[in-house]
Amino acid sequence: MHTIWTGKRVRLRPFRDAKEWCDLKEEIHIEANLHWGPLWAPRQQREKKFEAAGLLDIGKMSSFAIERLDTGELVGFEDNGLEYLHGIVGWVGTFIKQEHWHNGFGIEAKQLAYCYLFEDYPISQVWADTVECHTRAANGIHLSGMKFECRAKCFHNIDGELYDLVCYSIFREEWEQLPVRQYVTRG
Amino acid sequence: MDANETKIEKGFAEGRHVVLRPVLEADLADLARLMAENPQESLPWTLQRLKKKFESEKEPGLWGKTDRVFVAVRTHGGVVGYLTERQSKQAGIFWGFTHVADGLDDRGELGRDLISAYLAYKQKWHNPLRLSFDILGCEDEKAAWLQAGGFALELKCERMVMHLGRPESICTYAWYSDELKQRLASRDKE
Numbered sequence: 369m370h371t372i373w374t375g376k377r378v379r380l381r382p383f384r385d386a387k388e389w390c391d392l393k394e395e396i397h398i399e400a401n402l403h404w405g406p407l408w409a410p411r412q413q414r415e416k417k418f419e420a421a422g423l424l425d426i427g428k429m430s431s432f433a434i435e436r437l438d439t440g441e442l443v444g445f446e447d448n449g450l451e452y453l454h455g456i457v458g459w460v461g462t463f464i465k466q467e468h469w470h471n472g473f474g475i476e477a478k479q480l481a482y483c484y485l486f487e488d489y490p491i492s493q494v495w496a497d498t499v500e501c502h503t504r505a506a507n508g509i510h511l512s513g514m515k516f517e518c519r520a521k522c523f524h525n526i527d528g529e530l531y532d533l534v535c536y537s538i539f540r541e542e543w544e545q546l547p548v549r550q551y552v553t554r555g
Numbered sequence: 556m557d558a559n560e561t562k563i564e565k566g567f568a569e570g571r572h573v574v575l576r577p578v579l580e581a582d583l584a585d586l587a588r589l590m591a592e593n594p595q596e597s598l599p600w601t602l603q604r605l606k607k608k609f610e611s612e613k614e615p616g617l618w619g620k621t622d623r624v625f626v627a628v629r630t631h632g633g634v635v636g637y638l639t640e641r642q643s644k645q646a647g648i649f650w651g652f653t654h655v656a657d658g659l660d661d662r663g664e665l666g667r668d669l670i671s672a673y674l675a676y677k678q679k680w681h682n683p684l685r686l687s688f689d690i691l692g693c694e695d696e697k698a699a700w701l702q703a704g705g706f707a708l709e710l711k712c713e714r715m716v717m718h719l720g721r722p723e724s725i726c727t728y729a730w731y732s733d734e735l736k737q738r739l740a741s742r743d744k745e
Contacts, residue, residue, distance in 0.1 A: 451715065452716050453597035453598060454597045454716050455717075456715065456717055457712075492722060493714060517712065518712065520687075520727070520729075521709070521731075522684070522731075522739065523648065523685075530684075530738060539714075
């Protein structure tokens with residue numbers, strides 16, 4: 369099973385060690401996320417999580433480092449997993465450091481994650497969701513090839529307002545048509 | 556049964572036919588059988604596996620911070636079903652998964668009673684904003700219990716899990732509190 373997927377702008381690869389992952393998480397989550405709120409977890413807790421399988425445990429949650437190809441910098445992480453153990457649905461979630469926004473890194477990272485999930489697991493579709501007010505994320509999800517699937521009302525509280533959760537998906541047959549399949553390299 | 560008719564004692568719910576209460580060690584054998592029957596469970600539950608979970612430090616007694624299991628016991632004794640509750644990080648939002656033993660003559664009554672008892676319990680103690688139950692698309696009986704309890708189909712997601720060798724959808728049935736309905740109405744006006 370491959371562990372590295374390279375596109376035109378970014379590469380998905382396993383984190384080198386717990387330190388690399390924890391440092392990135394601390395850097396991103398030291399502030400409350402604008403849309404999701406505080407996502408902080410203590411370093412010790414994260415280290416323990418990393419120890420189990422180096423974050424490559426599809427039964428729970430996997431996470432890949434997103435590395436930009438031109439500079440080799442670590443720009444974010446791509447979480448993914450299976451929605452249910454007996455399920456045929458995978459999911460992805462992407463975080464890109466703010467200074468690297470608007471370069472298409474998140475979009476390509478998602479597409480590379482689709483390659484990982486569809487090529488290695490017997491799933492029929494991949495899901496992603498975001499808060500309705502997070503338009504940047506929704507645009508990225510759309511541009512990665514996903515389509516709007518459904519809306520769960522009033523799931524998320526931000527500053528006293530309740531926002532819907534919007535869900536998107538891409539089916540295997542739709543992923544098969546994506547251009548990324550023609551240029552992705554695996555290693 | 557109307558939620559107002561439900562009698563509640565000692566913090567848990569008593570319906571006409573069933574009582575909802577936390578799991579006791581003596582319930583585990585029945586619970587393992589019920590969990591194995593439930594097509595929504597993604598693990599093959601055995602008594603051994605369930606005992607281990609029951610004794611774990613993380614969720615002792617199957618009563619964790621976010622996930623809590625209730626057994627549904629007939630008012631005159633005997634475990635007939637269960638309900639797993641998952642609390643969201645968001646206040647007032649809860650998910651449920653439930654099952655009543657297959658093949659019982661009064662399964663429909665028990666199922667409806669379980670749902671209404673749970674709803675009354677949540678309303679009395681936890682001021683829920685919204686409650687949701689996920690069921691498989693093919694579980695028509697559970698859908699009927701939920702609809703009878705005031706839940707409505709909110710989402711249907713196709714091809715989510717394998718069931719009896721075929722891809723099956725997952726349906727979410729939701730109940731909104733009056734407060735949430737008001738908020739939604741005012742939001743729609745805007």
